[in-house]
Amino acid sequence: MTAATVLDERPAPGARRIVDAVKGPVGSIGLMLLLTIIVGLAWVGPAFFAPSNIQIVGVSVAVPLIVAVMASFALLAGVVDLSIGSMVGFGAVIFNQLVAAGMDPWLVAGITVVVGAVVGLTNALVIVKFGAEPLAVTLGMLTLLRGLSQVIVVNAPPSTLIEPLYNVTQGAVAGVPVLLLIGIGVTLVAAGVVSKTRMGRHVQAVGGDPRAAQRAGIPVARVRVVALVVSAVGAAIGGILYVGQLGSASNILGTGLEFQIYAALMIGGYSITRGGVGNPIGGLFGLLVVAGITNILNVQFFDPDYLDLIVAFILLAAVLVDRFRGGDVFE
Structure with a gap:
C-alpha cells in the first residue's frame, strides 16, 4: 500500500470535525439527549412533544438551567x-418577605441580587484570601443560609x-x-x-492550572472572586424567578x-475534581437529559x-467516558 493510498483513506477534514465533535463531551451528551428523545417518542408517543408536555418540562428545567450556567x-x-441551593432558597425568602411587606418588587429584586453578591464575596474572601478549602467553606455557607431561611420563615410564607x-x-x-428561552439565551451567551x-x-486557565x-x-485571585460572585448572584436570581x-x-x-445541578453539569461534561473542563452547552444538554428522563417516568407512572x-x-457512565477520553486534562 502506497503512501498516497494511506492518505486517500484518511477521513476528509469535514468528516474529521464531525467525528471529533461526537467524541467530545458536548457531542457525547448530545447523543444521549437524542437517545432520550427517541425513547420518549417510542415509549410515550407523540404526546412526548405535545405543547403541554414541553411546557411542563421547560418550566421545570428553566430556573435550574439559569442557576447552573452561572454556577458553572x-x-x-x-x-x-455547594451553597447555590441554599442561596436560591434564601434569595427567594428575602424577595418574597420584602415584597409581601409592601416594598417595590424591582427595588427588592436589586436588594436580593446585592445580597447574593455579598454571599459570593464572603465565600471568595475566605477561599481566596485565607486559602480555605472551597467545599468546607461553601458547605458552611449552605448551612448558614438554610438556617437563616428557617428563622425568617417560621410559619407558612405569605403569598405574593x-x-x-x-x-x-x-x-x-x-x-x-x-x-426556558431566556435560559437558553443565557446559556448561549455564557458559551460564547x-x-x-x-x-x-x-477562567478555564485558572481552573485548569x-x-x-x-x-x-492572569490574576488568579480576581478571576476566582468574580466567578464565585457570579455563581451566588445567579442563585439569587433563581430564587426571584422561583417566587x-x-x-x-x-x-x-x-x-x-445543588446536587441536581452538579449531577447535570457532570453529565454534561464538567469535572468536579478539576476546573477548566466543560462548556455551558453541555450543561444545558445534561439538564435536558435529566428532565426528559424525569418526564418519561412521571408520564408512565413509575x-x-x-x-x-x-x-x-448515567452520571457514572459519563464520568467513565470522560476518563477514557482524558477529559480531565486541561489544554
Whole structure:
C-alpha cells in the first residue's frame, strides 16, 4: 500500500470535525439527549412533544438551567460552590418577605441580587484570601443560609403575585416557555464568553492550572472572586424567578438543588475534581437529559425512586467516558 493510498483513506477534514465533535463531551451528551428523545417518542408517543408536555418540562428545567450556567463559571475556575441551593432558597425568602411587606418588587429584586453578591464575596474572601478549602467553606455557607431561611420563615410564607414576573415565568412563545428561552439565551451567551473571550480563557486557565495561569500573568485571585460572585448572584436570581413561578417561598425551597445541578453539569461534561473542563452547552444538554428522563417516568407512572438510579447510572457512565477520553486534562 502506497503512501498516497494511506492518505486517500484518511477521513476528509469535514468528516474529521464531525467525528471529533461526537467524541467530545458536548457531542457525547448530545447523543444521549437524542437517545432520550427517541425513547420518549417510542415509549410515550407523540404526546412526548405535545405543547403541554414541553411546557411542563421547560418550566421545570428553566430556573435550574439559569442557576447552573452561572454556577458553572465557579466550577470552571476550579471551585465547587455547594451553597447555590441554599442561596436560591434564601434569595427567594428575602424577595418574597420584602415584597409581601409592601416594598417595590424591582427595588427588592436589586436588594436580593446585592445580597447574593455579598454571599459570593464572603465565600471568595475566605477561599481566596485565607486559602480555605472551597467545599468546607461553601458547605458552611449552605448551612448558614438554610438556617437563616428557617428563622425568617417560621410559619407558612405569605403569598405574593407579581404580575410582570408571573407573566415571564409562566408565559410561552409557540408552546415553548419564555423562561426556558431566556435560559437558553443565557446559556448561549455564557458559551460564547467561555469559548470566544479572553475572560473565558482566563477562567478555564485558572481552573485548569492556577500556577501556570499565575506565571502567565492572569490574576488568579480576581478571576476566582468574580466567578464565585457570579455563581451566588445567579442563585439569587433563581430564587426571584422561583417566587415568580410559585407565588411564595417556603423555608425549604432549593434544598438539594445543588446536587441536581452538579449531577447535570457532570453529565454534561464538567469535572468536579478539576476546573477548566466543560462548556455551558453541555450543561444545558445534561439538564435536558435529566428532565426528559424525569418526564418519561412521571408520564408512565413509575416510582420516582427509579429516577435516582437512572441518573446515578448515567452520571457514572459519563464520568467513565470522560476518563477514557482524558477529559480531565486541561489544554
